[in-house]
Amino acid sequence: MAIIPKRCEMPVQDAAVRAHNFNEVALGYTVEMAVAEAGRCLNCKNKPCVEGCPVNIAIPDFITKVKQGDFEGAYSVISMSSSLPAVCGRVCPQESQCESKCTLGIKFEPVAIGRLERFVADRHNECGLDNDLLPAPNGHKVAVIGSGPSGLTCAGDLAKKGYKVTVFEALHVAGGVLVYGIPEFRLPKKIVAKEVDALKRYGVDIQTNVVIGKTLTIDDLFDQGYEGVFIGSGAGLPNFMGIPGESLKGVYSANEFLTRSNLMKAYAADSHTPIMHAKRVAVIGGGNVAMDAARTALRLGAEHVYIIYRRSMEELPARREEVEHAEEEGIEFKILNNPVEILGYRNPNDRRDPKNGFVTGIRVIKCRLGEPDERGRRRPVEIPGSEYEIPVDCVIMSIGTSPNPLIKNTTAGLEVNRRGGIVVEENTGKTSRDAVWAGGDAVTGAATVILAMGAGKTAARAIDNYISGKK
Ligand SMILES: Cc1cc2nc3c(=O)[nH]c(=O)nc-3n(C[C@H](O)[C@H](O)[C@H](O)COP(=O)(O)OP(=O)(O)OC[C@H]3O[C@@H](n4cnc5c(N)ncnc54)[C@H](O)[C@@H]3O)c2cc1C
Structure with missing residues (x-):
């Protein structure tokens, strides 16, 4: 197979034009560009790119499907590990994660994994079928605080296991930094809304305008019958x-x-x-x-x-x-x-x-x-x-920003570090408070979307183990 040293460029709006509008800067791959870029993947044995992805997407598998023109197949592969592919394809720092590990990148430009992920997700959003199978309810209730990438990922993973999940969001729109921070010209809000809607189809209930620590406390949530609570409240306090x-x-x-x-x-x-x-x-x-x-x-x-x-x-x-x-x-x-x-x-x-x-x-x-x-x-x-x-x-x-102290100040037994980050066990996201987990920027301070998603996944697994172990 002939190696193509340079990646396929993605078209962008002209700088002089885009400096005066809020439309998306990068315009995405066409089918031809995506298939050509996918063709550069060496499909190497060790698959180091998978390790470089904090949520371990089976990258070579989805790229192979793109190469074959099976774009829905590619979407299925990605969605096994990520519930926000159209977002991650746009804003993830791939150059320091999956793409930094690409074998092709040792001598040439690495495969444009992020652009391919974006292509697959956009293609699905335009022409794919949403034939999600609703899981059978397992009779357990979990509360998620915050609807940023950590909270949405945790909620989605639990809902897919049959949990009744309620997300409590302080603002009037779900999405966290994806809607209030990252501008439209980098991440169009309709893309975030589409990914939030997909979670709602799995039965996730999103209650906006609820500030935990003011409208309700974590103790109130336990009184309402929630068996576990995930805190994904981000780091929204400006320095x-x-x-x-x-x-x-x-x-x-x-x-x-x-x-x-x-x-x-x-x-x-x-x-x-x-x-x-x-x-x-x-x-x-x-x-x-x-x-x-x-x-x-x-x-x-x-x-x-x-x-x-x-x-x-x-x-x-x-x-x-x-x-x-x-x-x-x-x-x-x-x-x-x-x-x-x-x-x-x-x-x-x-x-x-x-x-x-x-x-x-x-x-x-x-x-x-x-x-x-x-x-x-x-x-x-x-x-x-x-x-x-x-x-x-x-x-x-x-x-920079820091985690807001509101939840800590209204929750007995919740340990935080000197920078205000909630202290958690590394492999589970478990906090010092019984049946409470945390992840994302609320724990690490301002970081990245994919790390927040990874933390949401880890906590969802731990919450499931905890609640199913109680049965
Ligand atoms: C302008 C900007 C640009 C960025 N660009 C990038 C980028 O290009 N790539 C990248 O990977 N990362 C980027 N980041 C960082 C990334 O967005 C965050 O790391 C990520 O969103 C953290 O996710 P999270 O779920 O932990 O928290 P957040 O996204 O902050 O979501 C937390 C949610 O919790 C809600 N909340 C807070 N307190 C309460 C409460 N008491 N009760 C109920 N709800 C509450 C908030 O309203 C918010 O909706 C950027 C951040 C900003 C601000």
């Missing part, structure tokens, strides 16, 4: 830097900014949710969330959007593809820069001055790279006397 000026008008956390735009559709003329349409925006941070916030600000009409990041381009934690897309769209990278103060217009003599209290700029200090830290990344070292100001009218803080 700030603690620098002067953070309470000025025009300073957002990335979570607030993205929630306003994605979930509340603040960009639409008929939305009741306001958002700032700033002309010059500084986004602090260098992860996926920072790229999403910057590209959203651009689409809302900003003329200059700066990513302010204290290390170099090599250390940017965002996915390479997202950084490239951001650069193509015109996002300006001010790397090796650290903010020291957010500047604002203050007129103490006239409180009715309409400019009072608004952001006018950001003062940053230049950095150089020093010795590596405990994670091996070179530390930023500030260069004395190198401070300068950048005029901006909006600052978006994107320096």
Whole structure:
């Protein structure tokens, strides 16, 4: 078999056009492209890609089916391990997971596993038949807190075993970060809705607008007859830097900014949710969330959007593809820069001055790279006397999030670590509280969709073992 060294490119919207709309950037493979890309897989003996996938999808098996043109067969293979393939095919960091292990990748470009997964899921969503077989009820009730990838996966796996699962979600729409955080131009919301609907067909009941810790407590759930509880409440509490000026008008956390735009559709003329349409925006941070916030600000009409990041381009934690897309769209990278103060217009003599209290700029200090830290990344070292100001009218803080303490504060016996993550047993997701499991960002702090899904799967297995063992 002749080896094709380069992967089949996926068409994307032109950068100059997409910078002004919220439509999806990547357009997906055609049938011909998918079959050609699948043809590059060596179907090697050891299948290292499967190990590289946190939910162990039988990758070579689904790719073989694509090669044969059996796209529904490919979908069946993927759905044995993943309940969110159209999501994972779009947002998983495949380059550091399955694709990083691809044998072809040792000498050439690895097989585009993520793009093929996306193709198969989209194809199923367009033309496939949903002939799910409803499992016989087993008479047991489980509660899931949070409808992000960890909660949805846990709920789906248990429902497929006959459990009556209720998901309690604080927001008015199910999906967690997939709906409120990741923008439409990377992950269209109709795709998330489709995957949530598939779970509902398995009998999963999703109750939105229920905040566990306020509307109901975990003790209330046990009183209502739930025999096990999974906490998948994510890490939605934004971190700030603690620098002067953070309470000025025009300073957002990335979570607030993205929630306003994605979930509340603040960009639409008929939305009741306001958002700032700033002309010059500084986004602090260098992860996926920072790229999403910057590209959203651009689409809302900003003329200059700066990513302010204290290390170099090599250390940017965002996915390479997202950084490239951001650069193509015109996002300006001010790397090796650290903010020291957010500047604002203050007129103490006239409180009715309409400019009072608004952001006018950001003062940053230049950095150089020093010795590596405990994670091996070179530390930023500030260069004395190198401070300068950048005029901006909006600052978006994107320096990470932590788990919200609400559930911990209302649940006796639930141990958390010093970063607020729920402490669990590694192989089961079991917490220190009887009959309560946890997983995803609520345990690890901000991480990835696929790791959250993996944690949901692990907990579902453990909950099933626990409840079926009681019979
Ligand atoms: C902007 C952004 C971009 C990202 N991009 C990527 C990416 O490209 N690739 C990737 O792999 N990962 C990405 N991530 C990270 C990824 O989305 C998360 O790691 C993942 O969603 C975590 O899943 P989860 O189920 O643990 O929590 P979440 O998705 O956060 O879901 C938790 C849910 O619980 C609900 N909840 C919280 N508290 C309560 C309560 N007390 N009662 C009831 N419900 C509650 C929340 O409303 C939320 O819906 C991104 C994150 C963000 C914010």
